[in-house]
Amino acid sequence: MDRVIEKKTWTFKRILTIAGITAIALLIGASYYFTAxxxxxxxxxxxxxxxxxxxxxxQVTIPINGIVLPQTSIYLDAQEGGRVEQKFVEDGTVMQEGQPILRLSNPDLELSLANQETSVFNVLTQMQIARNNAQQNTVSRLNQMAEVDNALKEAERLYNLNKKLIAQKVIGSQEYLQAENAYQYQVRRKKLTEDIMRQDSATNKIQLQQQEQSYLNMKKALDLMKKKVGDLVVKAPIGGQLTSFDAEIGQNISAGTRLGQIDAATGFKIRADIDEHYISNVFTGLTAKFTFANKEYKLKIKKVYTQVVSNRFQVDMEFVGEVPQGIRRGQTLQILLALSDETxxxxxxxxxxxxxxxxxxxxxxxxxxxxxxxxxxxxxxxxxxxxxxxxxxxxxxxxxxxxxxxxxxxxxxxxxxx
Known part of the structure; x- marks a missing residue:
């Protein structure tokens, strides 16, 4: 009799198949996990x-570069041209106001001064001569006036006397008329003399005023010429340090040539360049800070130059509080400029x-x-x-x-x- 053989559920082949399917599923899942x-x-x-x-x-801040400049600088320009004859100081010298820096020579200018002095002296001499002539003329007119007054008095005396005598019929009418005519003549003569004296006086006064004005004008021209010659000696306009001074003995200097500058010893300011992008956000009163020698210092914008050059504009800043020791003119500082309040x-x-x-x-x-x-x-x-x-x-x-x-x-x- 045949025996029924039971079929196994988990055969090796089946297990291997399930394992393969599971591995594929895991692989697909991992792939999805890492890719999807x-x-x-x-x-x-x-x-x-x-x-x-x-x-x-x-706080909104921007970094900018600032250059240390003196608070006040006065440029030295040659007022007159000439040849450098003498240098009294060298670049970097601390100057006192009015102290000589260099001396120029200009023979043409000095000759013009001599000619101007001669002209002024001649005008002054002519004015003195005219004044003397006017005084002599006045004396002569006064003498003439005295004679006229005397003649008038005498004619008036005779006229009055003859008036009485003719009334008494002591003299004839002819003699009386002569006395009357003489008197009338002397009256007219005095009036004419007085008119001449007034005209002479007015004329002399005008002439003297004109000569005096001419003298004053020439005196002003002389003073100006003296100043021009005096400007051949270049002097310090203020006290401070002489910088950028570059002139040599024998050098010819033209009028208006920049000789250097005087930096007043009144402190420093900072001039900074800022990108034009910020021009609408920068105004006076904004604060800034920088670090120097491991210490922080504060600045404040004092002036804004609105002119834009090469896409940048400039501002001047002053120190707030303490000024750092040891900074020098021309030194560059790294600055943070605040464009907003701190929040x-x-x-x-x-x-x-x-x-x-x-x-x-x-x-x-x-x-x-x-x-x-x-x-x-x-x-x-x-x-x-x-x-x-x-x-x-x-x-x-x-x-x-x-x-x-x-x-x-x-x-x-x-x-x-x-």
């Missing part, structure tokens, strides 16, 4: 910069990530520190050290701030230490 999920990249933590987001004081803000340190993300997202480190993932953020203002965070991050968060140039489209960074 978020892209990952292993990153060495030693080669990236991880920074902490914090809340603190924030509290959430801050993320600046880094190379911004060039890739434009500030729209950043890699935020997970709480366990093993990965960093993309998060959307919104940044606002910035200064040389920080960006102001408006959305997406909070104080205490840690983010990757170094460059993302080699990360491509990765969404997760796996942080590992090699």
């Amino acid at each position: 999920g978020k892209s990952r990249l292993n990153v060495d933590t030693e080669r990236i910069t991880i920074s902490e987001v914090k809340k603190g004081p924030f 509290e803000a959430i801050l993320v340190p600046k880094g190379g990530f911004y060039q890739t993300t434009g500030g729209n997202w950043i890699f935020k480190v997970s709480e366990d520190g093993k990965t960093a993932y993309r998060v959307d953020i919104q940044l606002n203002r910035q200064n040389p050290d920080y960006y102001e965070v408006m959305e997406g991050l909070k104080p205490g968060d840690k983010v990757v701030t170094s460059s993302y140039e080699n990360y491509g489209n990765m969404e997760i960074l796996v942080l590992k230490k090699e």
Whole structure:
């Protein structure tokens, strides 16, 4: 009789088949996990910069370069041209006001001075002669007037006497008329003499005034010529240090040539160049700071030069409080200029990530520190050290701030230490 053989459920072949199917499924699942999920990249933590987001004081500042200049400078220009005959001091000398610096020679100018002095002397001599002539003429006219007065009195006496005598019929009418005519003549003569004296006096006065004005004009010209000759000796207009002085014995200097400058010992100011992009945000009263010899000093904008040259404009700044010891004219300082008031803000340190993300997202480190993932953020203002965070991050968060140039489209960074 035939015996029924029971068929085994789990044969070796069946188990092997199921194992193969399972392996294929796992492989497909793993492939899906690694390809269809978020892209990952292993990153060495030693080669990236991880920074902490914090809340603190924030101020919009820009770095600028400033040049140290004296508070007051007076340029030395040659008022007259000439040949350098003598140098009294050298560049860098501390000068007193009025102290000679150099002497020029100009024979033509000195000859003109001599001719002008001669002309003034001649005018003065002519004026004295005219005054003497006027005085003599006045004396002569006064003598003439005295004679006229005397003749008039005598004619008047005879006329009055004959008037009485003719009334008494002692003399004839002919004699009386002669006396009357003589009297009338002397009256007219006195009036004419008085008119002549007034005219002579007015004429002499006008002539003397004209001559005196001419003399004064020539005297002014002489004083001006003396000043021009005096300007051949160049003197310090104020007390201070002589700088940029470059003149040699025998050198011919033209009028208006810049000889140097005097820097007054009244302190320093800072002149800075700023990009024209900020011209609407810069005004007098803004503050700035810089570090010198490991100590911080403050500045304030005193003057803004609105003229733009080569895409830049200039400002003058003065020290607020203490002035650093040891700074020198022409020295360059690295300055931070504040464009806003200080406020509290959430801050993320600046880094190379911004060039890739434009500030729209950043890699935020997970709480366990093993990965960093993309998060959307919104940044606002910035200064040389920080960006102001408006959305997406909070104080205490840690983010990757170094460059993302080699990360491509990765969404997760796996942080590992090699």
